[in-house]
Amino acid sequence: MFDNLSDRLEGAFKSLTGDNKITEINVATSLKEIRRALVAADVNYKIAKEFTDKVKEKALGTENVLKAVKPGQLMVKIVQDELTDLMGGQSVGINVKGEPGVVLIAGLQGSGKTTFSGKLAKYLKEKRKMKVLLTACDVYRPAAIDQLTVLAGQVGAEIYKEPENKNPVEIALKAIDFARQNKFDVVIVDTAGRLSVDEKMMQEISDVREAISPNETLFVVDSMTGQDAVNTAKAFNERINYDGVVLTKLDGDTRGGAALSVKYTVGKPIKFVSTGEKMDAIDVFYPDRMAQRILGMGDIISFVERAQDQFDEEEAKRLEKKIKKNKFDFNDFLSQLAQLKKMGDMKSLLNMIPGMSKAMKNIDIDDSAFGRVEAIIYSMTPQERADPALLNMSRKKRIALGCGQSMEDVNRFIKQFDGMRKMMHKMSNNPMMAQMAGNFKG
């Protein structure tokens, strides 16, 4: 995410190293670089210029105050604060209060509305313990109704649909009625989009909005479209005065312009970001955490939060005991893998770890590697899974045949597993390490 911007900003800070204090002269190169970096990330020039003016003012204002801090570090801090500010400062939550609460989802076709509707349903169900009704109001594409039906099934939410009805206002109103009668807490209304802003679509979405008076209207936009995203956001806001923005496809090769300029340009906060096609790939938007990510500092808080969601205390205690006795086996490994996979795809997880994003930039993380490892384990007998020591040459040969992988692959995995097991055992019996692990769990 935003790799190029991160790199360029880092370069901009470098021009300050060595200097022992910030002056108008040495800061000028750095500021110019920052401005260029922002423009290259598809931030409009006016915003970039205003941004660097503010940074300059702050940098020179604190010139001699912080003697212990190097100019480069001071600049990073100032830029971090300004980026946070630019993206809205505080995180703004979604409003779903009501009987039922109603959330209207709007945006262009292909922006990720339907996918996001499913994710939001899952989020509200799991995080807020709400009973969620999804509503399919895209009356033009039958496939859109099917897609939402599949997603509803995946996330365990109910769906309201009327495939024969071509009137979205009517469907939405009936869905809300249905939700009221059946004690749903919240209704999410997925609407139709067009490939570009057009009058008919705008009229339709504003009719729906007027008819159902949602508690929350969210505008979904594909972050890969850069300045276009910002222009579309503006056009929709003028018509439907939405409450918040959802930025999708941040897992792609997006430059960052939309994330950085939408709040400034439209005046509406980004409320959620979407980082993949899986139903878990949704994050509440926190401007400060995003600023940290942009500056290559990772987002360890979101990482830990996702981990906590999947954390099962009983299971952890059980594993701890097994590891201590050096009894961690392939079944335990499989269950750990399953937990990890629930957190999202590997690349987006690793990107949250400080420094990792840069280190992994050119490495293609292949989630199917998990599949290969699982196939090896599934080719083992239950006895072998529970007792890795059983794996002699002839058993390994059988496993390799069973999973259709080479003997070399099987050997490599078993060796890695063995090494990991030894390492975990060693750590679990080291009091300092055990203490640290305990702290993490708390």
Ligand code: GDP
């Ligand atoms: P809609 O037309 O606005 O309802 O868009 P969809 O929800 O059908 O999404 C369009 C395409 O984008 C689908 O192939 C989705 O799987 C994909 N998509 C949606 N959100 C994301 C995301 O955050 N990351 C990625 N990589 N793909 C996404």
